[in-house]
Amino acid sequence: MTVPSRQPGLYLHVPFCSAICPYCDFAVMRAGESIRRRFVDCLIAEVPLAAGAWPDPRPFDTVYFGGGTPSLLPPEDLARVLDACRTHLALASPAPWVFLEANPEDVTADACAAWRRLGVRTLSLGVQSFEGEALRFLARRHTAAQARVAVEVAHAAGFDTVSVDLIFGLPDQTSEAWLRDLQAAVALAPGHLSCYQLTIHARTQLGVRAARGLIAELPDRDQAELFDLTHRFLADAGWPAYEVSNFARGPDHESRHNRKYWDHTPYLGLGPSAHSFAVGGMAAHPGRADDSGAVAAGHRWWNEPRLRPWEHRVAAGERPVAGEERLGPLALATETLMLGLRTTAGVDLDGFAARYGLDLVAANDALVTSLVREGRLCVRSGPEGRRLVPTVLGLAVADGLAAAFDLPLP
Ligand code: SF4
Known part of the structure; x- marks a missing residue:
């Protein structure tokens, strides 16, 4: 595994999607252009507020546009947000590694060229499946053919890493159907793959259908079989796991940003519902994080989860923090164990x-x-x-x- 950088990461949450997927329990919503434009102005206004309270002087070496669907925002808006970050925060020189999540239907050669000009190096595509039936069940807006074209267009645009997200463990999914998905993904040779097990959350459309008895989760034994198939197939194909749901075609394609969440590297999150983590913050345990990764105390906080309260607080010149927790040695040790056992390191x-x-x-x-x-x-x-x-x-x-x-x- 690549030696982790100890420089902090910056996460920017874009809470909009063109439609809400029936399994999604993220803080996301549909919104028209004027709401999206107002959101971008607020996100830009949040940057100096957050910068004033951010305790870590080291430059951010990753910037992650996540969501939601950040590819819904015009590249000019993403550029304005990045400009504000450059103005108020220390970003790594010559440039941080920028990640962008996109849905296949938003991927065109022009859009990719614009994202490349912004400095995007990893494009993460929410493909979820290459099987028509699975895409219909998940109510995705793209077809399998569109997903394939999106990966090819992204490759041609020259991103350092193209990442493909897949979901497995759908009700009634067979190992043969899931194996076809994995084969389709590796045939496109992305640098990175994420394979998430479907969880049916109560307050989602799938949760409502499950409560009415219209669908049932795949039994645990079948889930375990698909998990095992995923790890063995991808390791043999050249995409070994480096985390429970993440697979890379070599260490350079591992997510420099997500690794920060797993090893207590500080990160600053902006936008509704975004979480942040910094070291220090406890009088009895003055924090420190050095190149060995030693962390004596931590501080985690999170933003207002809903768009309007988040906007109101930013507009009032306040940091939109909704809650926080202080982490002493026991909490940090527990997380170190829990997160470490989710990685192959x-x-x-x-x-x-x-x-x-x-x-x-x-x-x-x-x-x-x-x-x-x-x-x-x-x-x-x-x-x-x-x-x-x-x-x-x-x-x-x-x-x-x-x-x-x-x-x-x-
Ligand atoms: S595109 Fe992603 S974030 Fe948006 S609703 Fe679907 S699963 Fe949720």
Whole structure:
């Protein structure tokens, strides 16, 4: 795995979509052009407000336009937002790595050229499936043919990484149908793939249909089979996993931005519902983050989730923060374990001991022995030190694994 940069990342949330997908539980909405224009003005106004309170002097080396569907905004608006960020925040020189999420139906050669001029290096495409039936069930607005063309057009435009998002675990989905999706994706040779397991959330259209008994989630055993198929097929094809849902054709295609969420690198989020994380902020544990990644205390906060309250507070010259939490050593150690066990790099045991004063394996000897025997974990020693690494079986239940550990910090 590439050595993580410790420079912070910047996330910009665009909450608009042309239609709301029946499975989506993100903070998104449909809106006309005037609302979208007002949103961009507010996002630009939020930048200096956030900059004034951001404690980390290091330049942001990633900028991520996520959502929602940021490709719905005209490139000129994205450029205005980036200009405001350059004016008020320290961005890496010569340029940060810019990510843009786009839906296949928005991808044209002209749009790609404009995004490239903005400095976009990773284009992330919400394809979800190459199967007509699955696309209809997910109520996507593109066809399989459009998705293929979008990937090809993005490749031709010269993005460093084209990423394809897929969803598996649809009701009644067979392993043959999912395998066809995976084969279709690798045939297009994207640099990066994300494969998310469908979750039916109660307050979505699919949730309502499930509550009425009109659809049923795929049984756990079938879900587990598809998860296993995904990891084994993609590893054999040359896209090994580096995180539970993320696969890359080589370390250079791994997401420099998302990795920050998994290793306590600071990030600043702007826009409704965006989350931020910085180190420090506790009087008893003055924060520090150095090149070794040592973090003694953390501070997480999040913006107003809904558009109007977020806009009102920004218009009043206030930071639109809706809530915050302070993270001491136990909370950070718990997250380090939980997030580490979701990655194929696992948990750095020596770093964990140095940071939190606990030998994780010694403190959980019987548990680790039994998880190693079950083939869910292994303890590896190498040039990068001792690491606790999940296997594919372990990744499938990563959150449960982490919850089973005791963390008796001194
Ligand atoms: S396009 Fe993505 S963000 Fe928008 S509604 Fe669909 S799933 Fe949600």
